Amino acid sequence: xxxxxxxxxxxxxxxxxxxxxxxxxxxxxxxxxxxxxxxxxxxxxxxxxxxxxxxxxxxxxxxxxxxxxxxxxxxxxxxxxxxxxxxxxxxxxxxxxxxx
Numbered sequence: 001x002x003x004x005x006x007x008x009x010x011x012x013x014x015x016x017x018x019x020x021x022x023x024x025x026x027x028x029x030x031x032x033x034x035x036x037x038x039x040x041x042x043x044x045x046x047x048x049x050x051x052x053x054x055x056x057x058x059x060x061x062x063x064x065x066x067x068x069x070x071x072x073x074x075x076x077x078x079x080x081x082x083x084x085x086x087x088x089x090x091x092x093x094x095x096x097x098x099x100x
Contacts, residue, residue: 038053054074055080058096067093
C-alpha cells in the first residue's frame with residue numbers, strides 16, 4: 001500500500017495559469033479548470049519525484065462511485081491516475097470519456 005501524506009495546498013496551474021484553491025475534503029492533486037496535474041510525487045503527497053513534468057489528462061476510468069483521470073507525463077511519459085474532484089470541470093471529464 002502506498003504511503004499518503006496529506007497536502008491540500010493552493011497553487012497556480014502551470015498549464016492554464018489559473019489560481020487553484022484547496023479542496024478542503026482531501027488533498028488537491030490537479031487543476032479543476034483544465035484537469036492537468038504535475039509529476040511531483042512518488043507516493044501521494046511526498047513531493048519526492050524529481051521529474052516535475054506536467055501530467056496531461058488523456059482518459060478517464062470508472063472507480064467505485066466516481067472516476068479516475070488517466071494522465072501521461074509530458075516529460076518522462078510515465079502514466080498516472082488521480083481521483084476526480086467534486087469541483088472538476090464536468091465538460092472536460094465527459095470529453096475525456098469519449099476520446100479514443
